[in-house]
Amino acid sequence: RVWRFAIEESEGSVQHAYALEFERRVERASGGEIDVVVYPYGPLGTSTQMTEQLNLGAIEFAMASPGSIGKFIPETQAFLLHFVLSHDDAVNQRALASPELLAAFDKLYAAKGWKLLSIFPEGEMVWTTQKEIRRPDDFRGVKIRVMTSPILLHAYNAYGASATPLPYSEVYSALQLGMVDAQVNPVFAIERQKFYEVTDWLIFPGHAHFVTTAAANREFYEGQTESDRRLIDDTIAALNGYIFDRQVAFQTDRLKTIIAAKKARGARLGLCGDFTNFLAALTPEERAELVDCNELLTITPPLTSGERQAFASASEA
Ligand code: 6CS
Structure with a gap:
């Protein structure tokens, strides 16, 4: 059988x-x-x-x-x-x-x-973007690819983004061609689908x-x-x-792969948000390849509770 x-x-x-x-x-x-x-x-x-x-x-x-x-x-x-x-x-x-x-x-x-x-x-869901996103306002004008469930469209549109539903297989080329500027997935998927090749930042908002x-x-x-x-x-x-x-x-293994791939291309990876879970797994050399949007690699959550609250309120709306 x-x-x-x-x-x-x-x-x-x-x-x-x-x-x-x-x-x-x-x-x-x-x-x-x-x-x-x-x-x-x-x-x-x-x-x-x-x-x-x-x-x-x-x-x-x-x-x-x-x-x-x-x-x-x-x-x-x-x-x-x-x-x-x-x-x-x-x-x-x-x-x-x-x-x-x-x-x-x-x-x-x-x-x-x-x-x-x-x-x-x-x-954890991570946004891959062309720019830093720290507050709902930063989403204004950002075209973000989401999966096809209606609630995802509403959630990102509530932040001020323009959400675009697309099948998984179309995300890489949509990012590459500039049809969308951002997408959201766990780190292992960002590595598997090579989304990091066509975006510059990994944002860890801790939202989902x-x-x-x-x-x-x-x-x-x-x-x-x-x-x-x-x-x-x-x-x-x-x-x-x-x-x-x-x-x-x-997740941690694939973040290491992404960092190495960026380095091989002569590019550094931007990280933003609470990615402290990942830091312990990185070597000092790997950390040196990161651009932290908080300017320092820190062990305190970079997204403050006020910043988190701004996203939570926008999402409730
Ligand atoms: O973003 C997507 O469409 C896909 N992401 C993952 C991690 N699994 C399946 C899903 O289709």
């Missing part, structure tokens, strides 16, 4: 690590009787097209991020609201894995013919974390034998801790 698992990210990403580990564990536990095939982002089309394939049962499993499925299941956009999740991703991971939350959202997924398997964070969900086609899931359903459930449960450790390591 073949189980197909489509992800919304390229090889070497958090979702890829997750799907490969799912593949390894299911194939080993089934003694090779089940063949899991992982489809990285690309061949199956955009995230929206992948979720249509999950609806049809053309694929059995898919990653379905609120940033794209907010159009189909509007309640998932709660995970996109700014200044709601903790700045500490470990807290987010525990909250998102709560059985009560899963059960509540699974009812909404069931209505769409999906089975919700897991909700987990993929890292990338949250994704793993889902299965419900008819497929419910049609499995009890032992195969248990295999799926147990594998997914075991993956929570696994993926959290991987994603945390990905």
